[in-house]
Amino acid sequence: MKESIIQFIKSEISNKKLEDFNGDEMLFDSGIIDSLGIMRLISFIENESQKKIPYQDLTAENFSTVNRIVAYLSRDSF
Numbered sequence: 001m002k003e004s005i006i007q008f009i010k011s012e013i014s015n016k017k018l019e020d021f022n023g024d025e026m027l028f029d030s031g032i033i034d035s036l037g038i039m040r041l042i043s044f045i046e047n048e049s050q051k052k053i054p055y056q057d058l059t060a061e062n063f064s065t066v067n068r069i070v071a072y073l074s075r076d077s078f
Contacts, residue, residue, distance in 0.1 A: 001048065002070045008044050009066070013037040023066035038063065049073065 002023060010018050013033050027033045033041065042063075046052055062072040 001045075001073060002066060004048060005041070005045065005066050005069060009033065009037075009041065012044075013040050023070070025066075026064055027066070028060075028064065041069075045069070045073070 006021060006023060009027075009032065010021060014037075016030075016032055018032065021032075025032060027038070042053055042058065057072065061068065063069055
């Protein structure tokens with residue numbers, strides 16, 4: 001899932017040209033994506049995983065980097 005998220009960000013929603021993007025970069029703070037971009041990313045993840053992400057889980061702790069997103073998605077409670 002990590003590689004598909006990175007590819008989606010690079011090709012569909014990034015505000016920057018990303019060369020060495022590995023998943024540790026802060027998505028908002030570094031300007032990689034904006035608020036519309038995160039909504040598109042969440043929609044992409046929900047479509048790919050066939051699961052709905054609860055509103056209360058849409059936090060910076062879960063969605064600030066690609067690695068945090070992948071960690072969140074790997075939890076049993078998701």
